[in-house]
Amino acid sequence: MSHTSGVRQAQKEKTRRALLDAGLRLLEDQSLSSLGLREVTRVVGVAPAAFYRHFRDLSDLGVALVEESLGSLHALIRAILADQIGDQERIEATVEAVAEQVRRYPAHIRFIARERHGGVRPVREAIAAELDRFADEVADSFAPQLTPEGWSAEDIRILAQMYVDHMVMTATAFLEVPPDCPEEEHRVADTARKQLLLISLGRRHWRDG
Amino acid sequence: MSHTSGVRQAQKEKTRRALLDAGLRLLEDQSLSSLGLREVTRVVGVAPAAFYRHFRDLSDLGVALVEESLGSLHALIRAILADQIGDQERIEATVEAVAEQVRRYPAHIRFIARERHGGVRPVREAIAAELDRFADEVADSFAPQLTPEGWSAEDIRILAQMYVDHMVMTATAFLEVPPDCPEEEHRVADTARKQLLLISLGRRHWRDG
């Protein structure tokens, strides 16, 4: 029988965190496939061999970062979808939430954007799977309203995917705004709102195209 | 005075092409920041030092690949925009053109998708600049029709950007289809068409939202 928290396990978890944090930091200006194992351990201040006590290799660390990065986004989406409000307010809330997420966890968002189509297969697949789950969830939340309007399940799913893709797009757009440049930030937010409005309009007139 | 084509220059151009081709091939399963200079020269069958006769470094080669990759896409977009046809047909033509482009130059498209948010700044910036030019061009082609309908230049530009982003999105979606799987390919095309239709609907009802 093993305790879930002893001094032992706590220390281990601490170094694991340090490795993840160091990795995330280094990944701000390079991509995962060029990240070195020694590079990470050097930042943490630990011997290279210690890395293997926590991860099989770097792509393993990458997959862990994916779950961490998209975990918080997941909670955020749930919250927005839960609020039963009008289109206009929902758009406002969504864009603001994305902006806030980017402000709070820029490195996580950058990591996702970079590795979504990056050179490391397992990481790419982990991101794709997670984003698919997002789209499913959004589709589920749309179904009660759209199905009675005559929407097919497939079309609802397509719409949901569009919202998810747009969210990722908006997040990366915020990311490219130079720091402390609220003007550009407002421009990005404005663009995002208008694009969401356009999608909403399209959705409203879908059945009478 | 130097001739623009001697046996000399022709050979040089030939090696340059070989380097670009080798790079592009290697970049199908890795990203630019992890690509090695020696790796490229090895494939070409040339000494490592020869690389420097053509490119300052790998990101220089990357920038050259950006221009090459987006050059053909540019011509393609022009062609679609030039045809003055209805929404429905335009959507059909656009999706088919993107599909064809991906079939013809998968490596180029993959490269763009991968490096758009990749770890090499100059390449990222080159892609962003080129996509911006795309959006400008699309906006210009929309202006004659939309301006009389009361659209502002800013809103036209936002719409154009949406189309460009969607095109890139569709291209990468085609890319993720396993080879020789026409079923999945049709599904992606269908999704793309419906999303474009949705945007069209939104556009038509923009001023009476």
Next chain:
DNA sequence: TCATTCAGTAAACATCTGTTTGCTGACTTT
């Protein structure tokens, strides 16, 4: 024809990489 140019070469450079090995010593269990 002869001097020049320059794409490509071979070799050496210092430096970095991932991974394996056997070991230590603090924590944990009995």
Next chain:
DNA sequence: AAAGTCAGCAAACAGATGTTTACTGAATGA
């Protein structure tokens, strides 16, 4: 208190990396 576990270490490994150097020899220009 004794036995066992196991996170982290130091060292060594073979091999790869980017870059510089002085060079060769074929295409070029006068």
